[in-house]
Amino acid sequence: MSIRTNYEKWYSTEDYYWGLEPGDFLEELIQLCPPESGKKVLDIGCGEGKDAVYMAQMGYDVSAFDLTENGIRKTIKLANAKNVSINAYVDDINTFDIREQFDIVYSTGTIQYLFEQNKKEFFEKINRITQKNGVVYFNVFVEKTFLELPPDWDLEEKMWKSGELFTFFPDWKTERIDEVIFEDFSGGIPHFHCMDTIICRKMI
Numbered sequence: 001m002s003i004r005t006n007y008e009k010w011y012s013t014e015d016y017y018w019g020l021e022p023g024d025f026l027e028e029l030i031q032l033c034p035p036e037s038g039k040k041v042l043d044i045g046c047g048e049g050k051d052a053v054y055m056a057q058m059g060y061d062v063s064a065f066d067l068t069e070n071g072i073r074k075t076i077k078l079a080n081a082k083n084v085s086i087n088a089y090v091d092d093i094n095t096f097d098i099r100e101q102f103d104i105v106y107s108t109g110t111i112q113y114l115f116e117q118n119k120k121e122f123f124e125k126i127n128r129i130t131q132k133n134g135v136v137y138f139n140v141f142v143e144k145t146f147l148e149l150p151p152d153w154d155l156e157e158k159m160w161k162s163g164e165l166f167t168f169f170p171d172w173k174t175e176r177i178d179e180v181i182f183e184d185f186s187g188g189i190p191h192f193h194c195m196d197t198i199i200c201r202k203m204i
């Protein structure tokens, strides 16, 4: 079963697979780049839109894309329910082409679906579409020889090397980088993940 099919199926019900609680990291982004005078946000791999809709409620002008039609349908439905408007559409992180610039660009739980050969070009695009003084947030699962592959790991997901994410932003100002190991119960079997996270600001 392909990744599009898996997520399409998970997103096909009226429940919100990832819930409706926005990610904690958004508060950090809001502090680093407050929503004054129509600041623009891009959510890459927005799922069912919980984070994108929250950012619209905070006053940002939000664009968001995901590979799944059901995810985008539910993002728009959630935005309507919260009385905000969002530019949400289906697109692929491996091929997307955007000409405008954003003050905040983020992606959570998604860049493990980037093909190896597209990583460099992806971060060149991120550099192009981020406004000077804008901030970005990315996280990604990384491999550790002492951790087993999670039981619900999808063959289309690719673990990154520890620290690899940080190498794509040499000329940016680091606001936070970290690597944490945490326990997870998805798939019904307790297991551990290691995750790298970066928040940084474009200076030039």
Ligand SMILES: C[S@@+](CC[C@H](N)C(=O)[O-])C[C@H]1O[C@@H](n2cnc3c(N)ncnc32)[C@H](O)[C@@H]1O
Residues within 6 Å of the ligand: 003, 007, 018, 044, 045, 046, 047, 048, 049, 050, 065, 066, 067, 068, 071, 091, 092, 093, 094, 107, 108, 109, 110, 113
């Ligand atoms: C773990 S979910 C995270 C969703 C959302 N960011 C959240 O935190 O609720 C990963 C998301 O990546 C999306 N995805 C997978 N491959 C993708 C691709 N090639 N392009 C765009 N989105 C993709 C999936 O459809 C799914 O919504």
